[in-house]
Amino acid sequence: MKELVRQLVADVLGMDPGEVSDELSRDTADNWDSLNHLRIVTAIEQEFAVSLSMHDIQDARDVSGLAEIVTRAKGAQ
Amino acid sequence: MDAQEFAKRFREAASVVELREILGARDPLGLTAREIAVAGRAADRLAVPTDLRVAFMGTHTMAPLPAYFRVHGIIHGLGIECLETPYGQYMQQLLADESEVIRFEPHLVMLSMAMRQVAPEIHNRFSSLSPDALQSARERLLEHVVQAAELAARRTSGVVLVANFPRPAYPALGIADAKQPLGETEFYLRLNLEMLERFRDSDRIHVLDVDRLVGGYRSESTERMYFIAKTLWPESACNPLAAELSRYAIAATGRTKKCLVLDLDNTLWGGVVGEDGPRGIVVGPGSPAGEAYEAFQHAVCSLLDRGIMLGVCSKNNPADVQEAFRLRTDMPLSWDDFAFGEVGWDHKAAGVKRVAQALNIGEDSLVFLDDNPAERVVVRGIASSVAVPELPSDPADYARFLASQVFFEKLRVKSDDLTRVLDYGAQQRREQLRGEVGTLGQYLAQLETEVEIRAASKSDLARVHELFNKTNQFNLTTRRYSIADVESFTGQPQYLLGVLIARDRYGPMGTVGVFLLEAEQAAVRLDSFLMSCRALGRGIETTGMNCVKALVAQRFAADRLLARFVPTAKNDPAKNFLSEQGFRQLELGEDGTASYEADAAALRPLPCDYLKVSVDPQLGVNQA
Numbered sequence: 112m113k114e115l116v117r118q119l120v121a122d123v124l125g126m127d128p129g130e131v132s133d134e135l136s137r138d139t140a141d142n143w144d145s146l147n148h149l150r151i152v153t154a155i156e157q158e159f160a161v162s163l164s165m166h167d168i169q170d171a172r173d174v175s176g177l178a179e180i181v182t183r184a185k186g187a188q
Numbered sequence: 189m190d191a192q193e194f195a196k197r198f199r200e201a202a203s204v205v206e207l208r209e210i211l212g213a214r215d216p217l218g219l220t221a222r223e224i225a226v227a228g229r230a231a232d233r234l235a236v237p238t239d240l241r242v243a244f245m246g247t248h249t250m251a252p253l254p255a256y257f258r259v260h261g262i263i264h265g266l267g268i269e270c271l272e273t274p275y276g277q278y279m280q281q282l283l284a285d286e287s288e289v290i291r292f293e294p295h296l297v298m299l300s301m302a303m304r305q306v307a308p309e310i311h312n313r314f315s316s317l318s319p320d321a322l323q324s325a326r327e328r329l330l331e332h333v334v335q336a337a338e339l340a341a342r343r344t345s346g347v348v349l350v351a352n353f354p355r356p357a358y359p360a361l362g363i364a365d366a367k368q369p370l371g372e373t374e375f376y377l378r379l380n381l382e383m384l385e386r387f388r389d390s391d392r393i394h395v396l397d398v399d400r401l402v403g404g405y406r407s408e409s410t411e412r413m414y415f416i417a418k419t420l421w422p423e424s425a426c427n428p429l430a431a432e433l434s435r436y437a438i439a440a441t442g443r444t445k446k447c448l449v450l451d452l453d454n455t456l457w458g459g460v461v462g463e464d465g466p467r468g469i470v471v472g473p474g475s476p477a478g479e480a481y482e483a484f485q486h487a488v489c490s491l492l493d494r495g496i497m498l499g500v501c502s503k504n505n506p507a508d509v510q511e512a513f514r515l516r517t518d519m520p521l522s523w524d525d526f527a528f529g530e531v532g533w534d535h536k537a538a539g540v541k542r543v544a545q546a547l548n549i550g551e552d553s554l555v556f557l558d559d560n561p562a563e564r565v566v567v568r569g570i571a572s573s574v575a576v577p578e579l580p581s582d583p584a585d586y587a588r589f590l591a592s593q594v595f596f597e598k599l600r601v602k603s604d605d606l607t608r609v610l611d612y613g614a615q616q617r618r619e620q621l622r623g624e625v626g627t628l629g630q631y632l633a634q635l636e637t638e639v640e641i642r643a644a645s646k647s648d649l650a651r652v653h654e655l656f657n658k659t660n661q662f663n664l665t666t667r668r669y670s671i672a673d674v675e676s677f678t679g680q681p682q683y684l685l686g687v688l689i690a691r692d693r694y695g696p697m698g699t700v701g702v703f704l705l706e707a708e709q710a711a712v713r714l715d716s717f718l719m720s721c722r723a724l725g726r727g728i729e730t731t732g733m734n735c736v737k738a739l740v741a742q743r744f745a746a747d748r749l750l751a752r753f754v755p756t757a758k759n760d761p762a763k764n765f766l767s768e769q770g771f772r773q774l775e776l777g778e779d780g781t782a783s784y785e786a787d788a789a790a791l792r793p794l795p796c797d798y799l800k801v802s803v804d805p806q807l808g809v810n811q812a
Contacts, residue, residue: 122195123225125232145417146251153221153252153423158191165412 112159113178119154120174123147136173151177161185191222198226204236204262211263216434217427219259224252227259236267240437243271243289243346245278246300249418256430264434264594266441275418276305282339290343295670296437297340298396300351302420306332314372315360322370330382341392345672347440347599349396349433350387352380354403391599391650391671394436401428435597442657442668445575445595446549447527448491449540451558452502452509456488456521457481458583462504466512471519477583484586485520492525496596497547500529501539501556536563537570544574548721550660550758555595559583600650632726633798636693639728641735642804644685644702649674651699652687655718659702660758662729663718664751664765682707684739686807688732690723697723701732705739712740714751717765724761727796733769734793734801738809741788748787755780769794 113133120135121128124142137143143151152168155161155177161184171177194210201207207230214223242257244250254270261268271292273281278299281287289297304311307325317325337350359365359372366373380399387393402425413419421429438444453460458470458477471481492498498521502509509531513523523529528546530539536558544551552573558564559579568576580589644652649671656669669677677683688701700723704716714736719729740749751766767773770792771784803809 118192118195119222122222122229125225125229146249149413149417149419150221150225150252150255154225157220157423158222165415168412168416 112181113174115158116155116178116181117174119158120151120177123150123154131174133175134173136176138172155181159185161188191220194223195226198223198230201230201234204231204234204267207231207234207236208262208265211259214263216260216263216431219256219427221252221423224255224259227262228255231258231262236262238269239267240296240441241269241271241292241294241346242296242298242433242437243273243292243294243344244298244300245273245281245289245340246298246302246351246420247276247278247305248300248302248414248420249275250298250300251417251419252423253421253426253429253433256426257433260427260430260434261437264438264443266434266437266443268437278336279339282336282343294344294346296349296433296440297344297346298349298351298433299336299340300396300398300420301333301336301353303353304414310375311356313360314356314375319369322375326375326379326382329379330386333383334386337387337393341390341672345670347436347671348393349436350383350393351396351398352383354399391653391675394599396432396436398429401425401432431594435594436599438594439597439599440671442654444598444658445496445555446553447497447499447543447547447555448488448596449499449501449543449554449556449574450488451536451556451560451563452500452504452512452531454559454583455557455579455586456485457512457516457519461508461512466508466515469512469516471516480583480586482520484583484590487587487590489520489525490591491596494596494598494601497527498525499543499547499554500526500531501536501543501558502529502531503533503536504531506531535566535570537567540567540571540574555593557590598654602651629798634693635726635798636800637726637728637798638691638800638802639731640689640802640804641686641732641807642689643807644674644678644687646678648687648699649678652685652702655699655702655720656716659718659720660756661721661761662724662765663716663756663759664714664762665716665754666718666756666759667716669716677704684743684807686732686735686739688719688723688728690728700728703732703736705736705744707744707746708750710746711748711750712744712746714749717751721761727799729765730769730794730796731799731801733765734796735803735807735809737786737791737793738803739807740791742810743808746788748785749791751784751786753780753782753784 117131118128121131124140124147137148152163156163159181161181163180163184167180171180197210201210211227244254250272254272258268258270271288271294273289281289307329309317310325333350337348340348353376355373355376361368365371376399383395387395402421410422450456458481459468461469470478471485472478488498528543530542532539540554540556541551544554551571555575555577556567557577557579564576567574575595577593579586653669653671653674656667656674677685684705686703687699690697690700701719702716703714706713706715717732719732737749740746751771753763753766755763766784771786774783774785776782
């Protein structure tokens, strides 16, 4: 699952999936701004068929964080 | 293709054409956020050339709509460059001289205001407001919208799309809202209606019906994204919004298709007429399939009302098809509704090409619908400029599918459009006459063509704009002017924008030609001269030039007439026109661009005895 998150982040930010580490975050990636963050979130919601809360969206700041909120949302279904 | 594969193909796409092919396999309304992201990256990487600059301005964040529109544009063959101005700054941007949006020179401007930002009291506490307060709020809102839209129209030369206001999913007073003196739903309906009325007559400003477009997505939570990033629309509404923007882009750039070519068996009716017989084909009440085909035929008829021509391309015995239309008068469509029918056993690509030839229009003006995927592949492969959409497999979906297509959009349907559809039917009868009479001169005389030439007035502008943007073959300079340009020519004395209106014994042909003259000291420059191809070859272009010649001496009192021929892939028919009309060629550039000159004293009208010409006295010439 984390692999797909990694790919989605790569697709939105225009990176090679290999360059996207678990630690890549909104603070370290240049173009991971708030709009791209929302695009990543929407892509995740569509690909995993989950709905993420506003709190989760703001909380998740890196690839690991995104994978965590997806797991949580999946569990809540 | 799964999402993974799709993303991979995009990353590897090597050309814009390839990009379009990959996207062509997708329903634009079903594109996902991921697909938009990878397609957008691919477009960046391949540096898609810009056809259209689009400015997004609003009180809220317009993203991600521009990204969606860009990808939809690629599907429709349009390279779109977007500018999103900082939210809330549209008035400053439009007023300042050196602002981003003014320098950007947009072809299309989208303006969107969120009710929660421009009138928070309406959004937050509708039920606490008195009818008087609501009334004045509505007036104030309308004035603001009108002011901003008119400013955008004045300060840019683009087409302005102003978003209306989506009704709330849940009115504050619940179902009792409908019984209020001015309920919340009514407030929005009235405001949107007033916007519609206010801009109805404008050719530059159009109301984007966001209320209808996001309606289907109302139940979805959009608040989250608004609270986080001031984004107004749910992501899923961005596809229908982008599709609507594409409609305006297609209409404004003259990419409107002219003719729908239809297969018959299992497309226009159920069954095979050659096997089931005219009585056996399924269309009309009595069965669900019959109702579906009937509904589809009604949708096709509506295109006629839009001024779109119809053609047939069917593998059948012509007699069977004639018989079907003769006996099945219960069908909404009759044989006379079709401008041309190609019925035979040749392959469909050849048939479709013959329809284009018979109607004298480019293959890129055709849309072909066929239920058979194999035929679609053949036509796509051999007549690649014909648009061949993927008709759904269920006839129940045909009517809606056709209505949802973006190909046939016009900014305004004019009475002229309908005349022209009829005219193409008359064209067939003209061809028949040509077969019956002897010399070309005799034939032309029997057509009893009458041409009226006058300066363009305000009511001509939409059609003139259309001719500037759609005329490919007989067009000396192929200048694609915007509505604003066309408007400006009529207001300045150094310009003369002339129109040619024709009719013959078979009926009115409408406005078929346009010329634009610009006075430059002692010379007059022929900026544009173009003629709809269906009016060519019967002397109308010569009467137009005769009038131009008379204008140079008599209206402008100039010595010389300057003209140019700028070659394109399609305007070969106009190549020798200037020398035939007595111009001297001055220069011939490497790209084929030729400049010409003629002395006013030497300009002679060419005889066109078989036409009756009337020149408006206000043009200031004795005769043309």
